[in-house]
Amino acid sequence: MKRSVADIKLTVKPVFIGFEHQYYYEGPCRMAGGDAIKPGFDAIVQGKMLKGFLANVDKYVASTGANVLEPAIVRGTDDWDIKDSYFEEMLADDQKTDLYVVMSNFGANQILVEFCCRTGKPVVMNPTKSFGAMSTAPALRRGADVLPAFDWPEVARYCSILRAEKAVRTANILLAPRFDSTTPKAGGNDSFTCLSDVTRQLGCHFRHVNVHELMDMMSPLPEEGNATTPGRATPNITPEEVARCEEMANELMASADPCVVDKRFVVKSLVAWTVVQKLMDLYDCSGFTAPCPDACSTRRLNEQQFTFCLAHSLNLEQGFGSACEYDVTSVVCMIAEMALSNSAAYMGNTLPVVVTEGHVEWPVNVHEEDVAGISLEDAANMYSVIHSTPCRKLHGLEAAADAYALRHFAYDQGFGAIQRHDFTADAGQKITLCRISPNLDEMLIVSGEIVAGTGFDTDNCNGGFVFKVADTRDLFKKQMRFGLHLPLVYGDIADDLEELAKRLGLEPVRA
Amino acid sequence: MRRDIKERLLADKRAAAEQVDAARAEHAEGTLTAELLRERLFWYVLAKFGLEATEAPDRSLEALAEESLAKALRTDPDRVLEAERPATCDGARSVDTKQALLVMALQREFGVVLDGLRAGLADTTDELADLVFSALEAQGDGSRK
Numbered sequence: 019m020k021r022s023v024a025d026i027k028l029t030v031k032p033v034f035i036g037f038e039h040q041y042y043y044e045g046p047c048r049m050a051g052g053d054a055i056k057p058g059f060d061a062i063v064q065g066k067m068l069k070g071f072l073a074n075v076d077k078y079v080a081s082t083g084a085n086v087l088e089p090a091i092v093r094g095t096d097d098w099d100i101k102d103s104y105f106e107e108m109l110a111d112d113q114k115t116d117l118y119v120v121m122s123n124f125g126a127n128q129i130l131v132e133f134c135c136r137t138g139k140p141v142v143m144n145p146t147k148s149f150g151a152m153s154t155a156p157a158l159r160r161g162a163d164v165l166p167a168f169d170w171p172e173v174a175r176y177c178s179i180l181r182a183e184k185a186v187r188t189a190n191i192l193l194a195p196r197f198d199s200t201t202p203k204a205g206g207n208d209s210f211t212c213l214s215d216v217t218r219q220l221g222c223h224f225r226h227v228n229v230h231e232l233m234d235m236m237s238p239l240p241e242e243g244n245a246t247t248p249g250r251a252t253p254n255i256t257p258e259e260v261a262r263c264e265e266m267a268n269e270l271m272a273s274a275d276p277c278v279v280d281k282r283f284v285v286k287s288l289v290a291w292t293v294v295q296k297l298m299d300l301y302d303c304s305g306f307t308a309p310c311p312d313a314c315s316t317r318r319l320n321e322q323q324f325t326f327c328l329a330h331s332l333n334l335e336q337g338f339g340s341a342c343e344y345d346v347t348s349v350v351c352m353i354a355e356m357a358l359s360n361s362a363a364y365m366g367n368t369l370p371v372v373v374t375e376g377h378v379e380w381p382v383n384v385h386e387e388d389v390a391g392i393s394l395e396d397a398a399n400m401y402s403v404i405h406s407t408p409c410r411k412l413h414g415l416e417a418a419a420d421a422y423a424l425r426h427f428a429y430d431q432g433f434g435a436i437q438r439h440d441f442t443a444d445a446g447q448k449i450t451l452c453r454i455s456p457n458l459d460e461m462l463i464v465s466g467e468i469v470a471g472t473g474f475d476t477d478n479c480n481g482g483f484v485f486k487v488a489d490t491r492d493l494f495k496k497q498m499r500f501g502l503h504l505p506l507v508y509g510d511i512a513d514d515l516e517e518l519a520k521r522l523g524l525e526p527v528r529a
Numbered sequence: 530m531r532r533d534i535k536e537r538l539l540a541d542k543r544a545a546a547e548q549v550d551a552a553r554a555e556h557a558e559g560t561l562t563a564e565l566l567r568e569r570l571f572w573y574v575l576a577k578f579g580l581e582a583t584e585a586p587d588r589s590l591e592a593l594a595e596e597s598l599a600k601a602l603r604t605d606p607d608r609v610l611e612a613e614r615p616a617t618c619d620g621a622r623s624v625d626t627k628q629a630l631l632v633m634a635l636q637r638e639f640g641v642v643l644d645g646l647r648a649g650l651a652d653t654t655d656e657l658a659d660l661v662f663s664a665l666e667a668q669g670d671g672s673r674k
Contacts, residue, residue: 053630053633053634054630054633056633058633058636058642059629059630059633059645060645061644061646061648062628062629062633062645062646062648062649063621063625063626063629064645064646064649065645065646065647065648065649065650065651066624066628066629066649066650067621067625067649068646068649069649069650069652070622091646093646
């Protein structure tokens with residue numbers, strides 16, 4: 019089944035490692051007297067600590083939407099024994115566990131270190147207690163994945179970051195190439211140089227469908243099969259699904275303001291989306307990309323009168339990574355960003371506003387009437403992003419749908435339904451952009467703020483906004499090493515992306 | 530120690546002992562019920578914590594321990610510092626230590642042995658009372674283990 023970021027759940031196992039003195043004695047490990055150093059006392063006070071620990075797990079971990087398993091409880095003693103049964107208890111759910119949250123007690127340090135080393139999964143320590151560094155240091159230095167949480171809100175933050183990591187590492191991405199399945203002839207040439215390396219380092223996998231076979235599926239299956247796959251049963255659009263596209267077109271057009279596209283073209287774009295979704299479902303995918311120029315030059319998009327723009331918009335607002343121009347890198351970045359922000363991503367050609375020799379050179383597709391009010395001084399640290407794939411969930415996957423317009427991509431024939439979003443209404447909105455380098459060594463992370471929208475009333479591959487950055491020239495120099503498209507989400511997730519980048523083996527580059 | 534504090538401590542000690550003695554006698558007679566023990570244990574805890582009934586926020590052990598500490602700080606801060614120092618290397622909270630010491634005393638005075646971790650997990654005086662009742666029932670004729 020297709021799998022959006024909203025379907026990704028982190029599975030968390032709480033672990034409590036207690037330590038009890040079995041006899042009454044005083045000495046350098048006994049910090050009290052009377053009943054407090056008699057047998058039985060340690061167990062009682064640790065029951066209290068366990069209760070508090072589980073209450074915090076509920077408050078800070080379960081509340082993130084994580085699936086919290088039954089806790090494992092181990093009771094070490096001053097016999098200093100380390101039993102296999104301890105690890106059987108703690109690791110009983112290791113296969114399905116994504117994160118361990120551990121509370122340990124002084125005295126059980128060796129049990130804890132061995133546990134951290136035995137599991138390959140990340141472990142976050144109960145903050146503030148347990149003299150954590152005594153156990154985290156030897157475990158970390160032995161290769162364990164230990165996350166040092168300063169406080170319980172940071173435990174919650176780690177849950178969010180690990181969930182995004184899981185979204186990336188478990189993603190299957192549907193690719194619809196025409197030529198080379200790694201990069202297209204034109205468009206996403208700046209995408210990953212080797213998809214096998216992506217699987218090895220990031221964990222995500224790729225599922226392929228030939229773009230011609232995909233386009234053949236956009237008509238009901240002929241008796242003799244599609245031209246590209248004669249005699250085979252393929253998941254073509256069905257008459258019932260076409261009828262659903264007609265209904266959906268009515269719904270989309272009714273709420274669009276303005277709506278400047280003919281219904282038959284909205285239906286054709288929706289048919290394309292439906293087939294893409296069917297294939298994503300068939301191959302258990304979390305993302306999709308298809309080549310624009312490569313597919314366009316077959317002339318089949320002209321003949322079938324559709325583009326993939328609306329498919330990307332509708333995929334994104336459901337929490338699936340979806341990028342044009344066969345930009346596989348952008349799909350992966352979108353999945354990461356959407357999982358962290360719980361908002362739909364947007365991607366476009368990301369270009370600097372060049373202020374040089376006393377004048378502004380606005381990037382191509384930025385319409386000067388939209389930015390007429392921006393002074394030379396303000397334009398000095400700006401960038402732009404333009405594409406026809408905004409969607410209605412930029413403010414949140416679960417938020418109410420944004421207002422939108424529907425227009426058309428093709429100037430002459432009017433096909434290719436596209437959404438438009440009024441980014442001017444979002445002036446002041448903080449955004450975070452990112453891109454992974456083609457050879458998987460770095461992640462560029464950019465913080466920005468929307469200034470003004472552009473191209474709302476235009477057709478074709480237009481529509482986007484200009485935004486403030488810290489230093490245009492610095493960002494440009496860095497961007498040249500990463501690529502053209504910088505997928506973005508609303509909100510400031512830069513620090514979380516930086517942490518995620520490190521976990522994915524990528525050196526973060528901030529701008 | 531001030532005379533009024535000393536007298537109050539002695540009164541609390543007697544009040545706690547009365548509840549224990551009554552419960553043990555009722556157990557020996559076979560008339561102790563779970564509901565009755567819950568009431569006795571509640572008054573026992575109030576006495577141990579030096580609280581009047583009007584000062585008890587509810588039957589939550591944590592709330593009662595917090596109120597007891599707060600009251601003691603208001604009247605005798607030195608005594609609190611002495612008695613409430615962390616008892617473990619992991620720096621358990623004062624309220625945790627206070628409740629743990631209560632359970633240690635309770636086991637000794639009621640003549641029962643409870644599973645420590647389970648007793649530590651108890652939220653209310655009623656839950657604690659039910660553990661004590663089960664332990665007394667397991668003893669059968671009320672003989673001390």
